[in-house]
Amino acid sequence: MPVYKDKKRDTWYFRLYIEDKYGNKKQKCRSGFRTKSEAKEAELKFLSISNNDYKDMLFQELYNIFIQSKSQNLKPQSLRSTISRFENHILPFFKDYKITKIDNKAYLQWKDLILTKEYSYKYNSCLHGAMVSILNYAIDFYDLEKNIASKVGNFSKKEYIRKVDFWTYEEFQTFIKCVDDKLYQSLYITLYYTGMRLGECLALTWRDFKEDYLDISKTLAKGKKDGNYIITTPKTITSNRKVKLDNITYKTLLDLRRFYQNHIGFTNDWFIFGGMYAMSQTTIGKKKDKYCLQAGVKRIKIHDFRHSHATLLLSKGVPVTVISKRLGHSDITMTLNTYSHLIPEDENRAIDIINNLNKNM
Secondary structure (H helix, E strand, O other): OEEEEEEOEEEEEEEEEEEEOOOOOEEEEEEEOHHHHHHHHHHHHHHHHHOOOOOOOHHHHHHHHHHHHHOOOOOHHHHHHHHHHHHHHHHHHHOOEEEEHHHHHHHHHHHEEEEEEEEOOHHHHHHHHHHHHHHHHHHHHHHHOOHHHHOOOOOOOOOOOOOOOOOOOHHHHHHHHOOHHHHHHHHHHHHHOOOOOHHHHHHEEHEEEOOOEEEEEEEEOOOOOOOOOEHHHHHHHHHOEEEEEEHHHHHHHHHHHHHHHHHOOOOOOOEEEEEEEOOHHHHHHHHHHHHHHOOOOOOOOOOHHHHHHHHHHHOOOOOHHHHHHHHOOOOHHHHHHHHHOOOOOOOHHHHHHHHHHHOOO
């Protein structure tokens, strides 16, 4: 059967009609293939499974087709996250199941297994969402009758307290004193005092460095295939923001720019962290671990610099609304869900305020 060219998108697609088990003809279409041969191969694979009525289709086979479809429209970072969730936490359990044999018992067993890992509620919800998504895909394209993940439902939110690793101000000071490389020192200071995501930091050029803020409008992510970085839009719309700088961070970046300006060919299009080329995310983590060991402080993840920033501000009474905007969260609920258990419970201060209001009455 023929495949077709989508001239507007410069991709290929196939469209065909198949009969369901009731004899009804249904149109099936899949698009987004880079080449004609990819579209033809996918069509043949679709037909081979179709001729089997999908009753013998394994979850692994469904995943292979599903992830190929997702690769056409997901950002590289989102695609890597999706693949990671399936390959680390879903496929090991479900890969040899026929998709028609995944029932209530099997899904509950998988959920019980995931609960033993003690992941956060948010991460467990992402795993459940991935299952809902792939089974909906099977319903749309392979006539799976029901989505057992939707019917069983998400993980319960009760009893979840998100574990957040962070450094206190004193721990960070101990760490940063051991960082003897100007570039890495500047990066770690910026991460700690702004709460920016690493990808946002690495995408910055000197054009984004203003007198009292950093202009965030992009992020850096690894490419889909070759591993090289690409610059793309931020995680959410609210991630586009201006982050005001404290004096230490501003002076640190100013000093770093003076350092770069001594290099031949410097322009404001150079990356703040790296120069002509952005820094390696892997190397940043390895260097951080080395300095942690030298400083004698606990080892935290790079993303925990962001948690450390939020925790520092919360401990000093900065309103959650301000912190949420500074972090670029899509809404304040996300901030509260992550950090509410770290907010100081200063009920005595609240009572003192009320007593002072009423003392002259």
